[in-house]
Amino acid sequence: MEFCNASDAITPNQSMIDGETLVSLDQRFELGFFSPGKSTNRYLGIWCKNVPGAILWVANRNKPITDSFGVLSISKNGTLFLHNQMRSVIWFSSASRISESPVVQLLDTGNLVITDKSSTSPESYIWQSFDFPTDTRLPGMKLGHGLNDNLDRYLVSWKSADDPSPGDFTYRIDNYGLPQLVIFMGSMKKFRSGPWNGLRFSGLPIFVSPFSPIFVFHEDKLYYGYDPYNRSVTTRLTLDPSGLLERYRLNETRMEWSLLYSVPRDQCDNFGLCGPNGICRIYRTPMCECLNGFIPKSQEEWEMLDWSSGCARRMPVGCQGEEGFLKVEGVKLPDFSNFWLNKSMNLKECKAECLKNCSCMAYANSDITGGGSGCLMWFRDLIDIREFDDQDSRQDIYIRLAASELKSIHDSNKKKRLVITVAVSVISGMLILGLLLWFIIWKKGSQRKGEEWELPLFDLATIATATNNFSTANVLGVGGFGPVYKVR
Template sequence: MSTLLLLITLTFLINLQTSISTDTLKPNQSFLDGFTLISSNQRFEFGFFSPGNVSQDRYLGIWYHNLPLTVVWIANRNHPIRDSFGKVSLDEYGVLTLYNRSLGTVWSTDNKRVASRFTPVLQLLDSGNLLIRDDGRNKTIFWESFDYPTDTLLPDSKLGRKLDVGLQRLIRSWKSGEDPSDGEYWFSLDPPEAPQLVLRSGSRKLFRWGPYDGNSFSGSNSLTANPLLQYMFVYNSQEFYFKYEILDDSVLSRFVISSTGLIQYFTWRVDSSKEWNLLVTFNSDPCDNYANCGHYGICYSLSSCKCLSGFMPNSPRDWGLFSYSGGCRRKHDLNCGHGDGFVKYNALKFPDNPIVWGNYTNHICEAKCLQNCSCMAYANVDVYGNNGSRCVVWIGDLVDMKNFPDGGEEIYIRMAHAELQSISGARRKHATVKIASIVIVISILLLCGGAIWYLGWVIRHRRNDQIGRGIKAQQSGSFRYIEDNQDSGFQLPLYDLETIFLACNNFSERNKIGQGGFGSVYKGELSNGQEIAVKRLVEKSIQGVEELKNEIILIAKLQHRNCYIFGSGNDNLVKLLGCCIEGEETMLVYEYLPNKSLNNFIYDKPTRKQLTWRKRCHIIKGIARGLLYLHQDSRLRIIHRDLKTSNILLDSEMNPKISDFGIARIFGTNQMQEMTKRIIGTYGYMSPEYAMNGQYSVKSDVYSFGVIVLEILTGDKNWAFHHPDHDLNLLGHAWMLWNRRQPLEILDPVIVQDPSYENQVIRCIQVALLCVQQYPEDRPKMSTVYAMLSYDNIELPEPKEPGFCRESYTKKFDTSASDSSTVNDVTMTTLGGR
C-alpha cells in the first residue's frame, strides 16, 4: 500500500512539474518545496530555500540561478516554515498564498481580488521582479515583489513611496547572516516634502544623503562616481522614488544593506567572476556617521571636525580630545530684526531637516527666511529634480554637514550683525592686502615685461646666434625660448602669435583639419616651408588649461635627450615643436602628419582598401613600439589613459605616432597602479578596472591597445559594432569566433586573402585577445606584446574571456549622433584626426 501511495505521489509531482512553464504559474496551479520557477534569461530562480548551513527553516524567495546562494527577495522573512512541506498557490482571483504542512496560511500577497474579466498569471521576470499580471492584452500588473523589497535593491527596483496608495518601499537588513527576519537597520527615501536617503537603526538616524539637488543627492559623491551606473530620481503626484540601471548587461549588480548596517554595492561578471566583487561600501567614511560633528560642525576627511566660520566649539576641552559630538556655538548671538544677515558657504553637504517653502527666487527666499527668527539657513535647490528650483530652509540648529571640495553645495547661513561686521572688516583688510599685492605684482610684471621685451629685441636681431642650451632654432620665423624650472629638465620653443597667425592663414576654415573638446586643429606652414599642425585651445575648453599644461610638460620631457635610452620608440610619438601662449591665445605646435589619424582610414571602406595586411601589421607594431617606449624605455613610466584610433596619427610613410597626452600620467619607478574618482576616457577603449573602479596602470593601456588591434584587423569600431545574429560588441564577436576556431572570419573583407600570412593574422588576433582579457593581471606587458608580435617562435598562451564583451553599446550610446558626448565624465569621441 505504501509503495502504491509513493508511486501516486511521484506521478502527481511529475505531472505538476510538467504542467507549469519555466517562469510562470497560472491560476489554480501550485508547487511544493523542491520545485522552482526560473526566469527566461536563466538569471533568477523562485522557490523554497534555507539560509546558511545550520537553519532548517524554509523560506519562499528569489535568488540568483546557478550562482552560490544569493537571496534577493523573501516572501515570509518573519514567518519561516519549520519543515519541507510548504506549498505556494495562485488562485483564480490573482492572490498568491504560501501554505504550511497543515494548509495554514503563512503569507499571501495583499493585492485586491482580480475581477473575473482578467486572467491572472504569476511570472518571474528577467529583472528578478516577481509579479502577478493579467495574461491578456493589457498586461495590467496587480502585484509585484519590487514593491516589497527585503534587504536588496536590484537594477530597476525602486526605493521610495507610492503616495496614492501609501506604500513605502524600503530595504531592511537581515537579523544575522543566517536569519533573514527583520534586522535593526533600514534604508529609505523620505520624507515626501524633501526626500533624502536615510539609514536608520530603529528610529535613530545613522547616515544620510540629501536632499536632491537636481543632479544627485547632496553628499552622495560615491554613489555617482561609477560611469557604468545610471541613477534616476522621480517625483510626481503619484510617487517619488530612486532607482538605478546598469549599462553593461554582462554584469549582475545589487545594492545590499548588511546585517551590520553597511550599504554595499556588489557586482558579478557573468561567465568570468568566481565570487561577488564588493565595489564600494557607501557608509564606510567616519564622516558619514550622522551628526558626527554636532551642531554647526563640519566633518572633514579622516573624521576631523571644524566649526563653521563665526562659530566655536561648545567644549574646547572635548574637541581637544577629538570628541566633537558636542558641536559648536555662535561667537555672537543672533538678534532677530536688528541686523542679522546671511553668509554664503560653499562645498558643503546640506544639513539635515530641510523644509521646502515654495518656488521663490533666491532674493525672496532670503527675505522670508530673515523674517522668521527660527530660520537658520536657506538655499535655492532643484529638490524635486524637475528643473524648478525651490526655496529650501532650515529651521533650528544645523546638523550633519560635511565638506566636499568637489561637488559640494552652496548654502546661506544666518549670522549676527556683529559677526557680519567682523567678516566685513576682515574682507576689507583682505581687499586692502590684495590690492597692495596686485600693485606690487603688476609693478614687477612691468619690469619683467620690459626686460623680456628688450631680450626679445636682442634675440630678433641676433637670429644667427646659438640660442638656449642644447636647442637650436630650426625655423626662420620669429620665436623665442623659455626654460622650465631646473627640475623639469627641458627647454621648449615659444612661438610668437604673429608667426602662428601667418603660418595658419589667420586660422581660416580652409586650414582647419580637426576639432575636439579642446578647440580646433589647423594646418600651417612656416616661412621656411616646414608644415605644422596647431592645436588652438578655446577659451572654455573641455580639455582645459591643466590638460594642456600636462601635455606640454609630458611631451617635452619625453623629447628631452636625457630621456632617450634605447632609441627608436620615441619615433612613434608625435613631436611637439613648441607652443604659443600670448594674450588669450594658447596653442600647441606639432609636426604635421599628412595622413591625419588612423580612424580616417580604418572606418571608411574606400580609404581602408589602401591598408594592406603588411601596412596594418606595420601600424600595429609601430603603436606597440610607441607604447613600449612610454611604459619602459624612456626613464619615465607614462600611462596614456586615452589610447584610441583617433589619437594615432600617420605620417607620409604610414608610420603611426601616438598623440594627445592631455590626461596621461607619469608613474614612479616602483608604482604599479593608481586610483581616481574622475573617470576620463573613451567608451570602447577603457579597461574594466578603470571604467568600473577608477583603477589604472600600464595594463589599462594594454587593454586599449588590444581593442585598437582588433579594430585595425576588422575595420569596425568596438562598441558601434553590429552583427545581425547577436548583440555582442567587437570584442565579444572576436572571442566567439576564436572559440569556434574561426578567427580568420573576423578579418576585414577588403584585405586580399593570402595563405602566406594567415598564421600571422591568427597570431595577431590572439595577441589582441590576450591584451583585452578581463583582469589586468592576465594581460601581458607591452614588452611581452611587442616580442610576441615580432618573433613567431614565442609560444602564446590561450586567452581568457575579454572584459566588456557581452553587449554592444550601440543601443545605449549613439556614437554617430554627435562628434563628442559625455556620460559622467567619460567622453565618447567619434571625430577624425586632429
C-alpha cells in the first residue's frame, strides 16, 4: 500500500500515517494527527496550514489514539477508517451509499469529503466532515437539519483545551417557535440569538461581514449558514469549553487569528437574567428593571440585585375591563414558552386577535422586512427581553395592560417630559446670565485699557433683553432648546 505525501486526496490503494498530512490545493487547510495542549493522546484533525492554535475539526474526539501509530485509509466501497497500531478501528465514517471508485479529499473550504472519481459535485458527496461539526463552524457549513437526511448539525464544545471530547455546551438551532440560535449548557439555555426577523437573528452582533447569510425554514428543512463573498477571507466561529461563542478572522499578514466578537457579549445576553417580565438595559444601573405596569415579586431580592424571581403585574388583565397595549421599542423579543404564530397577519390584525383572546399577554410582528408582517402572540410570562441600541436589531413588542395602568404611565411620562423641558430652559437662562456677567467684566477690563471690542455673535441689547425677561420670571427656550414656558 502507498502512503500519501503532501497530497490533497487518498484513494483505496493509499493511506496516511501519523506524521503525514493532506493539504488542500490552495495550501490553506491541512489534515493530520495532533496532540491538543498538554495531552499526549493523538487525534485526527483539520487546521489552517502554518497557523497554530486552532483545530477546526476532529474525527476521533471520543476515542483518542494512545500512541503515534495511527493510520487513515479508505475502503473500496467508500468508508473512511482510522486504525491504531493494533489495527483496531478507532473511528470510521458513515457513508450514505457505496461507491465503486471512491476518493477522500480535503477541499479548499476545509471540508473533508468522500466522493466518486467520476463526479465531484457537492450533490455526489458520499460523506463530508461539514455534516459532523465539532466545536467550529466554517463558511459553507450549515447548522440545522432536513437536508434530505436525518442529520442534526450543531456545535459541541471541547471538554477542555487538552481534551477535544464533547464538553458541556452546544450551539444549535432551537425550533420551538420561530427558529433561533441557542447556546445550551446541558439542557439549560445560556444564550439565545432572538428569532429570525426576516433579515438576521436579531440578538447576534452586527459587524461588516464578507459573507452572505443563508437561512432556509420549511416544513422539511431548517438550516442556517453563510457563503463567502470573497474566498480569500478565512473566518471561524468556535464554541469554547466555557460556553463562549467566538468569531475569529485569519490575519494573513501575521498568520494569526484575530478575535472579532464573542457572545454572550455582556450580562444582558445571559438568558433570563432579569427574570419573568423584566427587561435588561446594559447602560443603566441597575441593569434590570420591571416592564412598565409590573413590580418586583420580591422587592427585598431586587434590592440585593437578585432579579431571578422577576416581576408581576401591578393590575390584573385578561378581559377584566378596559385594556390596551403599551409599545416597548427596540428590544429582543421574548423567548417562546407559550406562543402563537400566524405569518399572514398584519400588525393591526394581530392586535385585534390578541385583544379578543383573554389569555394573550403581548403581540409583535414576526418579520420586520417590508414594513413588518406576521403575528406573534405570547400567553405567559415574558422571558429574556433586552433593550438594543443598534437599529438593525430593534423590534417592538406591545404588552397588554389595564386602561388605568396605561393612563398612569402616560401621565407619568408627560410629567417627566415637562420637568426635562423646564430644566433645560432654566439651564439656558443661567447660561445667558453667565455670558452677560462675563461680558460686563470683560468690557470693563477692556475699557480700562483703552480698548473697544464687540462680541461677534451677540450684541449687548439682545443679552439685556433676554436677561430682563428671565429676571421677570420668564424662562426662555433658546438655542433650539424648545418653546417658552411660564414659571409660576
